[in-house]
Amino acid sequence: MSVTQLGMPQVRHGVGNIFETEPFPQYAKRELKNEQLRANLGFATHKIRTKRAAVTGELPDWEDLRTAGSMIKQKVMANLPEYLEEFEKNFTARGGHVHWARDAHEANEIALKLIRAEGVDEIIKIKSMATAETGLNEYLEENGVYAIETDLAEEIVQLGDNDRPSHILVPAIHRNRTEIRDIFRRKIEGVDPNLSDNPAELAEASRFRLREKFLSTKVAVSGVNFGIADTGTMTIVESEGNGRMCLTLPETLITFMGIEKILPTVEDYEVFLQLLPRSSTGERMNPYTSTWTGVTPGDGPQNLHVILMDNGRTAALADEVGRQALHCIRCSACMNVCPVYERAGGHAYGSTYPGPIGAILSPQLGGIENEYNGTLPYASSLCGACYDACPVKINIPEVLVHLRGKDIDAKKAKKGAPTQMDAIMLGAKTIFSSGKVMALAEKGLPLSKIVTGKDHKISWLPGLVGGWTDYRDIPEPPKQSFRNWYKKERPSESKRVSGERVDIAALLEKNKDKAAEAHAAAEAAGVDVPAAVTQEAM
């Protein structure tokens, strides 16, 4: 493609499985009705959340580690081209091949070409978000190559008819044991027809199927957790060991790597090896950590490829506020604490990346103007639990709000007819533009009696705000606002008084231990803890 560059290069958004295909609220509404899904999700996220809280709480330097992780990522983003070139140089020097892909299509095409060169029509795969993003499995299948997922949860999703992952770490989080047993009984050839839903038996059934594939398949495809620039090393952390089988047994290994996955040095890796397992699975260390640097004759894959993929990442990098989404290490801590994810589930986000990180990453990779991506930044109550949980301190609420602004600006630029929301916001702005206007508007509050029922509450409102009254009442507004009461009661206040200001900083310094003292006083006053809470804490 020849493009004449004039000044700033044009932003190139990504393609693939990063687009919402229907508005989030609509998809969520449907998912919310699935009682089984909600029960499974609630159970699983609470369990991981509790485990994570325990193992992060035990590290005295957890906050310092988060800061270190965040700073390393900032350094990477500020020098991305240099680190990528350094990685390419070192990876190549050790016998690997580097391919560059501008988007998902190019990445998939490169992979297919490499697979065809090996003359196979079946490959094994390590669970990978990058290949989920590019839709590699579907693309390969269209071209006559079958990709076998070897991660247990990913296998469950792949064997489930028309299923999709709903969580980045636990793709089958929406399935319970009985459902998994039914899928295995249906889909695994030669499986014990009396297979129970005992986890050990389910794992054995999967092992029985996969072991043969590991030993006979020539090509493996993986993603990567980190690529280390100064050595050209790649790394994968996992729980089952199936990934290591794929990394060591086949002759050819093709790795998809988002360009943001780079780390400058092995020392930096040390920080993330602590942050990642504790945040994602609530473990102190993940069971399998694999690193590979180049080709060793007679040991492991002899054909080593990496596809370095942009797919909208440089577009995200161009956004000063939003670029922190690229710091994400795909741990899933944000979705495990998110009250919206917990109810709506991962599918409602319509993208490879669900949950809070998905709500900021997908619209940036794919473009906020595209499809229904603009509804994702609103899929949050901005409670901030995700920001607290994020091991690399991505300020997700800040980016959500920033992207909402971009969404509104994009819609304004299109100059469509004003929406109900535009009208509400314009009305509110007019009222909030001065105290005088607001005082007048509040005098009209009792007019709302028109919509107030005899029971002194508002139980139905029209249009967009009707969403509120679908689930709750609104109290009848008071006869007089505070402002109007105050004006009547205390008419003669002076705006200015002479005299010195109190030194607030000195007061704060003097009272710096007061919060702890207040807490101690409250503890002494006692608290009644219900049985349910005590059990959870144990």
Next chain:
Amino acid sequence: MRIALFSTCIVDGMYPKVARATVDILERLGHEVVYPQGQTCCSQMHVNSGYFDDAYTIVKNHVESFEEWDFDVAVAPSGSCVVALDHQQGMIAERKGDHDLARRANALAARTFELSELLIDVLGITNATEELGSYFPEHVTYHSSCHGMRLGKLGTRQSDLVRTVEGIKYTELEGLDQCCGFGGTFSFKNADTSGAMVEDKIENIENTGASLCTGGDASCLMNIGGALSRKSSAVQTIHFAEILASTKENPLKVEGLVSIAGGKK
């Protein structure tokens, strides 16, 4: 001390009794409370909905209204609105290229405190019975609103004060720090998800056996109270300022749905 009250739009319009309770508490401690009449809203609703240009008008009004007055500190009975001053007003002004307004907004935000923060950190109050004369013989539970707790770093300040009120029975809420599902315009833009969140919240509240749920943000209490009302629950919501303001001489009477949920009195 001369304390300027920022009533916030929702307290001013819907829950004036919360602002009156705030004035009561501060005057009982011997402070002078002033009310800049030009004030309206912190701009959070517009910012969080993506309407940054509209928010600028509101930020400007807020800063100018308070600058007209002379005071030592400002206080708001809402963690969320104080967080909006801290985290959003400067950003909105900067975005418009108004660096001067951003500086003034940040300076104002630096001396605006949430009520429990003002009471504990600035005024050194640690025991509501002894220092405020608070008396409230009711069974309450408490919801910690997200913005104040997480972004405002209020910790347990609000519930710590409530727990030291004479006569109170306090029961801890399961899932205390879980969002109630309000989230401003989230509650109607994503009405169904929001509805599912508040349903879980009120179930936990009812399980405590308390007759009242208190908290520090009128908006969250309106959400929770509205869902309890829809369910015809006997449990009601009340702002913690009202609990602290209640004394033996002038006890707060909890009566009927409206007095608690709507502030008809």
